[in-house]
Amino acid sequence: MEPLVQKTLVTGSAEAKSSSRSPVSTGGGLRQYHGRQRLREGLIHAFLAVNGYLAIFLIALIFLFLFKEGFQALKTVQPLQWIGHKTLDFDGREVFRFIWQPLSSTPKYSLMPLLSGSFLVALPATLLSTVIGIGCGVYLAELASPRVRELLKPVVELLAGIPTVVIGFLALSVLASVVQSVFHTQFRLNAFVGALGVSLVIIPVIASMTEDALRAVPNELREASYGLGATRWETLSRVILPAGISGISASILLGMGRALGETMIVLMATGNAAVFTADIFSSVRTMTATIAAELGSAAQGSEVYYALFFVGSVLFTLTFLINLVSEIVVERMRRRLRL
Amino acid sequence: MKLGRNIVGVFFEGLCRGCALLVCVAVLAILGFIFVKGAGSISWDFLSTAPSDGMTHGGIFPAIFGTVAITLLMIVMALPLGVAAAVYLNEYAGRGRGARFIRAAINNLAGVPSIVFGLFGVGFFVLFVGRNLDRVLQTGLLFGQPAMLWAAATLAVLVLPVIIVTTEEALKAVPLSHREAAYGLGATRWQMIRRVVLPQALPGILTGAILSISRGAGETAPILFTGAAYFLPRLPVTKLFGAIPMINPLDQFMELAYHIFIMATQSTNVELTRPIQYGTALVLLALTFTLNLGAILMRIRFRRKLRRA
Amino acid sequence: MNTAPAIAPQPDKIEVQSLDYFYGTEQALFGVSMDIPDKQVTAIIGPSGCGKSTLIKAINRIGEISNDIRIHGDVRLDGASVYGKSVNLVELRRRVGMVFQKPNPFPKSILENVLFGPKLHGVKDRDRLEEIAETSLHKAALWNEVKDKLNKSAMELSGGQQQRLCIARALAVDPEVLLMDEPCSALDPIGTARIEETIEVLKDQYCIVIVTHNMQQAARVSQSTAFFMKGKIIEYDDTEKIFTTPAEKLTEDYITGRFG
Ligand SMILES: Nc1ncnc2c1ncn2[C@@H]1O[C@H](COP(=O)(O)OP(=O)(O)O)[C@@H](O)[C@H]1O
Ligand SMILES: [Mg+2]
Numbered sequence: 001m002e003p004l005v006q007k008t009l010v011t012g013s014a015e016a017k018s019s020s021r022s023p024v025s026t027g028g029g030l031r032q033y034h035g036r037q038r039l040r041e042g043l044i045h046a047f048l049a050v051n052g053y054l055a056i057f058l059i060a061l062i063f064l065f066l067f068k069e070g071f072q073a074l075k076t077v078q079p080l081q082w083i084g085h086k087t088l089d090f091d092g093r094e095v096f097r098f099i100w101q102p103l104s105s106t107p108k109y110s111l112m113p114l115l116s117g118s119f120l121v122a123l124p125a126t127l128l129s130t131v132i133g134i135g136c137g138v139y140l141a142e143l144a145s146p147r148v149r150e151l152l153k154p155v156v157e158l159l160a161g162i163p164t165v166v167i168g169f170l171a172l173s174v175l176a177s178v179v180q181s182v183f184h185t186q187f188r189l190n191a192f193v194g195a196l197g198v199s200l201v202i203i204p205v206i207a208s209m210t211e212d213a214l215r216a217v218p219n220e221l222r223e224a225s226y227g228l229g230a231t232r233w234e235t236l237s238r239v240i241l242p243a244g245i246s247g248i249s250a251s252i253l254l255g256m257g258r259a260l261g262e263t264m265i266v267l268m269a270t271g272n273a274a275v276f277t278a279d280i281f282s283s284v285r286t287m288t289a290t291i292a293a294e295l296g297s298a299a300q301g302s303e304v305y306y307a308l309f310f311v312g313s314v315l316f317t318l319t320f321l322i323n324l325v326s327e328i329v330v331e332r333m334r335r336r337l338r339l
Numbered sequence: 340m341k342l343g344r345n346i347v348g349v350f351f352e353g354l355c356r357g358c359a360l361l362v363c364v365a366v367l368a369i370l371g372f373i374f375v376k377g378a379g380s381i382s383w384d385f386l387s388t389a390p391s392d393g394m395t396h397g398g399i400f401p402a403i404f405g406t407v408a409i410t411l412l413m414i415v416m417a418l419p420l421g422v423a424a425a426v427y428l429n430e431y432a433g434r435g436r437g438a439r440f441i442r443a444a445i446n447n448l449a450g451v452p453s454i455v456f457g458l459f460g461v462g463f464f465v466l467f468v469g470r471n472l473d474r475v476l477q478t479g480l481l482f483g484q485p486a487m488l489w490a491a492a493t494l495a496v497l498v499l500p501v502i503i504v505t506t507e508e509a510l511k512a513v514p515l516s517h518r519e520a521a522y523g524l525g526a527t528r529w530q531m532i533r534r535v536v537l538p539q540a541l542p543g544i545l546t547g548a549i550l551s552i553s554r555g556a557g558e559t560a561p562i563l564f565t566g567a568a569y570f571l572p573r574l575p576v577t578k579l580f581g582a583i584p585m586i587n588p589l590d591q592f593m594e595l596a597y598h599i600f601i602m603a604t605q606s607t608n609v610e611l612t613r614p615i616q617y618g619t620a621l622v623l624l625a626l627t628f629t630l631n632l633g634a635i636l637m638r639i640r641f642r643r644k645l646r647r648a
Numbered sequence: 649m650n651t652a653p654a655i656a657p658q659p660d661k662i663e664v665q666s667l668d669y670f671y672g673t674e675q676a677l678f679g680v681s682m683d684i685p686d687k688q689v690t691a692i693i694g695p696s697g698c699g700k701s702t703l704i705k706a707i708n709r710i711g712e713i714s715n716d717i718r719i720h721g722d723v724r725l726d727g728a729s730v731y732g733k734s735v736n737l738v739e740l741r742r743r744v745g746m747v748f749q750k751p752n753p754f755p756k757s758i759l760e761n762v763l764f765g766p767k768l769h770g771v772k773d774r775d776r777l778e779e780i781a782e783t784s785l786h787k788a789a790l791w792n793e794v795k796d797k798l799n800k801s802a803m804e805l806s807g808g809q810q811q812r813l814c815i816a817r818a819l820a821v822d823p824e825v826l827l828m829d830e831p832c833s834a835l836d837p838i839g840t841a842r843i844e845e846t847i848e849v850l851k852d853q854y855c856i857v858i859v860t861h862n863m864q865q866a867a868r869v870s871q872s873t874a875f876f877m878k879g880k881i882i883e884y885d886d887t888e889k890i891f892t893t894p895a896e897k898l899t900e901d902y903i904t905g906r907f908g
Contacts, residue, residue: 037527037738044529045431051420052427055503056441058496059448062459069462135358143352144359152359154635159366161631163557165596166620169603170369173613200369203362233348254450261452263560264596268604288454288560295458295564300466312458316451323450327443515714516752520814522713524765524821525742534764535754 063316070313073306077109082310084110098276100285102294102304109307111314113276117284118315120191121266122259124280125198129259130252133203137210137248142236153208160204168268171197176269185281189271192280197265202255209254213247213333214240246333253326257319263288287315373620380618394570394602395612399619404574405487405592406626409562410555412491412588413498418548420495421502428503429510430532442507449500453560460493460565461485481589487575488588490566497561498551505550509543509641510536542641546634553630557623559596567597569605595623661686661825661855662707667721669702669711669879676702678879679721684872686824689847689856691866691887694876695902700859701749703876704827707857708744709737725825742769744825745818750834751810753802753817758794761802761813765821780820788816789846808839812846819850826850828858832865844869863903867891875899 084098085108098112136156140149176193179185185192217240225235241248271283272293285293291308298305384398391397432438470483482488513536521531537544559567568591575590602616603609662684669677676699684690692700705711707723709730723730730740742765753761762781771777781798785791790812794805802813811831818826828847832840847856847869860866866873867887874884875898883890883899894900 041527041529048423048427048431051423052432055420055424055499056444058499059444061463062448062451062455062496065459065463065467066455069458132358132361135355136362139355139359143355152363154632155363155366157635158628158631159362159369161553161557161627162369163559163596163623163627165557165559165599166373166624167369169599169616169620170372172603173616174372200365207362231345231348233351237351257450261450261454263452263454263457264600268600288452291454291458292560292563295461309458309462312455316455319450319452320447323447327446514752516748516750517754519710519713519746519748520752520754520817521764522710523708523741523746523748524768524817525738525740526765526768527738530768534768539755 066309066316067313069306069309071310073303073310076303077307077310081109082111084112100274100290102307103297107303107307110276111287111311113274114285114287114290114311116276116278117191117266117270117274118260118286118288120278120280120282120284121194121198121262121270121286122256124192124195125202125259126252126256128195129199129202129206129255132199133206133251133255134210134248136203136207137251138214138236138241140207141211141214142232142240153211156204156207159200160208162200164201164262164264165268167197167200168265171265171269183281187271187273187281187283189269189283190281191270191284194266194270194284194286195280197269198259198262201262201265202258205258206248206251206255209251210244210248213244213251216247216333217243244333246329246336250326250329250333253322253329257322257326260286260322261288261315261319263292267292287311291315370624373617373624376614377617377619377621380614381621385618386622389572390570390615394606395608395615399593399595399598399615399622401571401574402593402595402598402619403622405567405594406556406596406623408575408586409487409491409494409566409592409594410552412487412586413494413555414548414552416492417495417498417502417551421499422506422544424499425503425506425510426532426537429507430528430536445500445503449504453497453558456493456497456561457563457565459496460489460561464489464492465565485564485566485591486589487566487586487592490562490592491588493561493565494555494558497558498555501551501554502547505547506540506544509540509547512543513539542637546638546641549630549634549637553627553634556630557596557627559594559600562594562597566591567594568592569601595619595626599623659686660684661726662857663722663724663727664703664706665722665724667703667706667723668719669699669706670718671702671715672717676879677706680876680879680881681721682874682881682884684855684857686855687852688872689851689858689870691870691873692857692859692876693861693863693866693873693902694882696861698876699879700876701829702879704746704829704857704859707825707827708741708746710741710746742821743823744827745821745823747811747814747818747826747828747831749830751807751814753805753810753813755801755803757799758802758805758813759798761817762820764817769821784816784820785813787819787846787850788812789842789849790816806839808835808842811835811839811843815843815846823854825855825857828856830859830861833861840865863891863905875902877902 084096086094087097089095098110099108100110100113101108140152140156144152171193172189175196176188179190179193179196180188183192221239221243222235225239230238266286267289270285270289272285272289273283274285274290275282277284291312294304295308298308386398386403387400388398389401390399428438428441432441465483465485468482469486469489472478472482473480476482517535517539518531521535526534571591571593575587575592576584577587577590579585599616599619602612602619606612660683662682664680664682664684667677667680668675669680680699680703682703692703694700702711706719707725707730711717719731725740725744729735754764756764759781762784763777766777766780771780782791785794790809793809794800794813802810805813811834815826815831832843835843844865847858850856851869851871858866858870870887872885873887873890875882875890875894875896877898883894883896885895890899891903894903
């Protein structure tokens with residue numbers, strides 16, 4: 001039978017001899033081809049590399065650009081001004097106040113109301129979603145029959161797929177009225193309504209990550225526990241949950257990051273009053289909503305414009321750190337489960 | 340003793356079951372509510388005409404058109420770039436420190452708030468790229484203003500990590516043994532990728548693409564200032580060479596998600612236009628759900644196939 | 649002692665010359681020298697982790713696709729170094745086919761699997777492709793079982809059939825050498841027997857190197873056998889001699905099952 005491709009393998013034996021003595025490393029470029037094949041492989045490699053670097057460049061650019069613009073704000077706005085400003089109260093005493101009013105004649109740039117607003121929404125939302133999300137994840141991973149799981153999982157994923165503007169719309173038009181009639185709140189739109197809406201976004205995140213974390217726990221552990229006479233719940237609470245705890249913690253962190261970054265729901269449902277408060281039934285304004293509400297009227301290059309980029313940088317840094325920690329936690333879990 | 344153990348278990352298991360039930364009820368309630376309230380508004384006219392009477396009557400056709408147009412433009416920009424980047428990262432870049440760092444950065448970017456992308460879109464695409472294009476090309480104020488092109492580019496950057504991550508997952512799922520087999524038969528690296536890896540990864544890649552489209556169609560924050568318009572008396576189309584109609588990427592556009600936001604918060608008569616709001620929400624939900632359902636079904640099939648392989 | 653056993657009349661197809669093989673910093677082979685004759689079956693036996701797979705993957709250089717490796721020494725095919733500067737890896741792997749431990753058919757049809765290699769190498773003619781498919785499947789003793797379902801998915805075949813499909817797939821690119829890394833370890837006795845029959849038929853046309861855990865299998869199918877331990881070659885001789893009167897105590901201990 002004739003060979004399909006006829007080519008000689010090695011051209012010079014002198015070359016081969018010389019290589020037989022020296023160590024050969026195959027770290028990368030040694031995968032050799034010939035002629036046209038080599039050209040084609042090289043071109044494809046180059047094309048893909050360009051795309052790879054372009055994507056990475058774009059991603060790096062977001063980071064750089066945001067901070068470059070945000071940094072501009074630091075040139076004119078003093079560090080203390082980001083916290084608050086001194087002013088005189090009615091009795092003529094000097095007081096320190098936390099006000100965000102970038103468009104007034106003497107602009108005030110206190111981030112405190114925005115931070116308090118963001119956390120007043122994000123913390124309750126995370127708390128609520130943690131309880132419901134973990135419960136749901138545990139049910140999906142350990143309790144539901146395969147058929148129920150096949151049905152329920154898409155439902156959870158569908159929830160994750162609802163556009164946030166729709167949730168914000170429902171929070172604004174329906175949920176807010178319900179909350180007001182139940183809790184008799186002063187403001188129809190407040191942090192609590194926003195938190196409820198945001199929960200709907202992060203429950204699926206926590207639920208599906210919890211499920212993944214629990215299902216990654218090796219079956220041998222379950223068998224060992226059952227083998228020792230533990231009930232299903234004992235196995236779950238003493239063996240499986242502890243084994244999956246890193247993944248679950250990571251999901252909570254990730255959910256919190258999402259809650260801090262959520263824009264449309266809080267923009268529509270929290271009332272958008274930039275007040276520094278710890279009252280969950282007060283109208284608040286988050287960092288995200290501030291950017292969304294004020295960027296439209298900020299002229300490029302103005303102080304407000306840069307101040308909004310500064311808020312963006314703070315927000316980015318916060319969520320980035322939270323995501324980073326969550327990633328480290330997940331990585332640790334992976335390593336531990338492999339051991 | 341035995342009884343006590345069981346009671347605790349029954350209680351907590353019931354709690355978990357209750358949580359799952361609550362989620363189901365919430366999903367059904369949201370969907371049902373939007374459907375019941377919105378179905379009355381849906382008619383052929385609603386879907387095919389433009390808003391009228393100061394946006395208190397009429398349909399939402401321009402918003403549907405804009406949504407479809409911008410997501411198409413977005414995916415055209417993001418998919419080739421994202422897939423090629425993922426192939427490069429997974430098949431060529433190796434597993435060194437640099438590659439690991441990049442992967443972590445990309446993963447992390449998927450969690451960056453969408454409003455941050457909006458900031459980036461305005462500052463970078465509209466004001467930096469656009470204005471500089473105008474200056475260099477002497478086009479007055481053509482590129483340097485909010486437009487579908489910039490909104491789509493912003494969304495493209497937003498979904499880029501999603502596409503890269505899902506594509507990489509799909510590529511990783513192709514077993515080493517298949518790669519070895521291809522190399523063992525004398526395939527070059529690209530032949531191996533094209534004939535063995537990509538075909539197997541395709542459903543996974545498509546799933547990521549559909550999810551990205553759905554994500555892009557549902558996002559509002561990134562387009563607030565990069566190109567979405569409150570109301571446009573015309574569709575963002577132009578005639579190429581004066582004859583062939585095409586989407587005009589330099590025009591602004593109406594969009595479903597943005598339309599809901601505007602109508603619910605800034606319209607002159609919020610209560611009067613509720614039916615329009617619910618109708619729009621229903622259309623947006625139907626659109627994203629069809630896409631998500633498609634993605635979910637595709638992923639289930641993909642996983643099943645992988646399990647068999 | 650490490651030269652070809654006298655039984656082989658043909659010149660040596662493969663020469664492994666004092667080969668050291670490193671995965672990163674971990675050394676897996678230590679100065680292995682071994683001449684492998686053409687047109688016969690050479691078996692490699694030894695406890696797991698002794699470097700059997702590493703050795704045969706060094707021959708077609710497939711070990712380096714997923715690992716960062718380093719070597720000293722050389723491997724020669726028909727007298728020419730496979731680690732030479734101008735070696736075309738694609739061509740090398742076409743000439744040196746490989747069958748892996750676990751059957752690894754592509755999730756494609758049976759026909760597409762067999763023709764994967766020929767299509768890679770530019771065979772377009774339909775008649776020619778058909779002919780290649782049929783001869784390859786015949787050689788792998790699979791033709792009769794699959795001739796009516798060539799367009800069915802390869803994943804529907806049994807494990808043994810899948811492995812023979814992988815053999816057919818390797819044969820379809822017309823290799824000169826066939827490397828088999830424990831090809832039967834994932835198969836039941838019937839599947840194993842069929843593969844051994846296939847090897848028996850193929851051995852007159854190819855240089856076959858088979859790694860096996862199964863001593864009886866080595867004795868049944870091979871003409872020469874090399875015994876490895878801890879990355880070193882302990883004994884290499886005619887199979888009959890290895891299994892009846894081994895020269896080394898270690899070999900004797902191993903084949904009589906005193907360890908491993
Ligand atoms: N990819 C790898 N990376 C690092 N070490 C490896 C790798 N593959 C094999 N080894 C090491 O090389 C030695 C020989 O392995 P191998 O050739 O697979 O043995 P065998 O096939 O005889 O069971 C073992 O000690 C193993 O741990
Ligand atoms: Mg092995």
